[in-house]
Amino acid sequence: MAEKRVGTSGWLYPPWRGTFYPKGLVRRRELEYLSRRVNTVEINGSFYSLQRPERYRxxxxxxxxxxxxxxxxxxxxTHLKRLRDCEVPLANFFASGVLALGEKLGPMLWQLPPRLEFDPDRLTEFFGLLPRNTKEAxxxxxxxxxxxxxxxxxxxxxxxPVRHALEVRHPSFDTDECRKLLRxxxxxxxxxxxxxxxxxxxxVTSDLMYVRLHGDEELYASGYPKSALKKWAAKVEHWxxxxxxxVFVYFDNDIKVKAPGDAMTLAELVGTGPEGVR
Known part of the structure; x- marks a missing residue:
């Protein structure tokens, strides 16, 4: 059966403390608390800097x-090298501890900057460097x-297997050539x-659908009303x-503490999530 997972993008957000996270919950237990309410999370600290293996462990x-x-x-x-000459940076990234996640390692997300246009040669070169299993990684x-x-x-x-997802932000990627290259x-x-x-x-360009929900009406801030979540649930069920x-879905509307609640509601609508919170 196809896998359905719903969670949040990150978990270390000060506004969540005392609202989603109970008052007095120590910071080191925030991931533990969230992981009993959703069945996946997107690590985004790895976007800003190389982590350490002990953190992943x-x-x-x-x-x-x-x-x-x-x-x-x-x-x-993605943003500084812009996918060029990336073999050593990719090696550093995978050596930083990613593989210490073991059986819990899911898909890799590569988010491109808004001004980076579709360039088939650039993408082909980058895709050729990406490991497709943990042995290659x-x-x-x-x-x-x-x-x-x-x-x-x-x-x-x-x-x-190691699967990869590409988040594009420039309209030039909306072409048949791009979709074929990804497939x-x-x-x-x-x-x-x-x-x-x-x-x-x-x-649909692979056996994975990777969804990022950044805000229904206001980027990173607004929540999703039940009507909108039902529409997304229908898409998840279709895929x-x-x-x-x-299907992996991550809510990134964290500013006003909407992400965890929206994730739990969508998980309930699609019948997935940890036992006891469905």
Whole structure:
């Protein structure tokens, strides 16, 4: 059966404390608390800087056995290098501890900057560097340089697939050529709802549908009313049911503490999530 997972993008947000998180809950237990209410979360600290293996191990230990993490690729790769000459930066990224998530490692997210236009040669070169399983990821990780913050983690563990999703923000990606390139490389095209800020593309380009919900009417801030969540639930059921796609949905409307509640409601609507909170 197709997998359906719903969660939030990140979990370390001061406004959530005392609202979603109970008053007095220590910061180190916030992921533990969230992971008992949703069945996945998107790690976004990895976008801003290389993490350490001990952090990934800690996140693994704090979450239930059937929990899954998506990992957001580093902005050094997507925004500074702009996908060019990325072999060593990719090696550093995978050596920073990503593989320490083991069985809980889910899809990798690569978010492009809004001004980066569709360039098939650039994308083809980048896609060719991406590891497609943990064995390939470990091999790539061993090519790291000295820029890591801690000891590298380059062990593959049990060999498992590594899937990738691309979030685009420039209208030039809305072409048949782009969709074909993604399909040929097995890369998911992220469905991004951004209150009209960036294009919302919904093409099926791999066996994964990766959805990011940034805000219904106001970017990063507004919540989704029940009527909107029902529409998204219908999309999830269609992708997972009729098209047999694994569907991962992440709410990124965190500013006004809407993300966790919206995630829990959508999870209930599609019949997924941890036991006891469905």
């Amino acid at each position: 800690g996140w693994f230990e704090q979450t239930p056995e059937d929990f899954v993490f998506a990992v957001k690729g580093g902005r050094f790769i 470990a091999k790539l990780a061993r090519r790291h340089d000295g820029k890591l913050k801690g000891e590298p983690h380059t062990e593959a563990g049990r060999n498992r 040929d490389n097995g890369i998911a095209l992220v469905v991004a709802d951004s209150a009209g800020t960036w294009p919302q593309l919904e093409a 997972a049911g009729k098209q047999h796609q694994d």
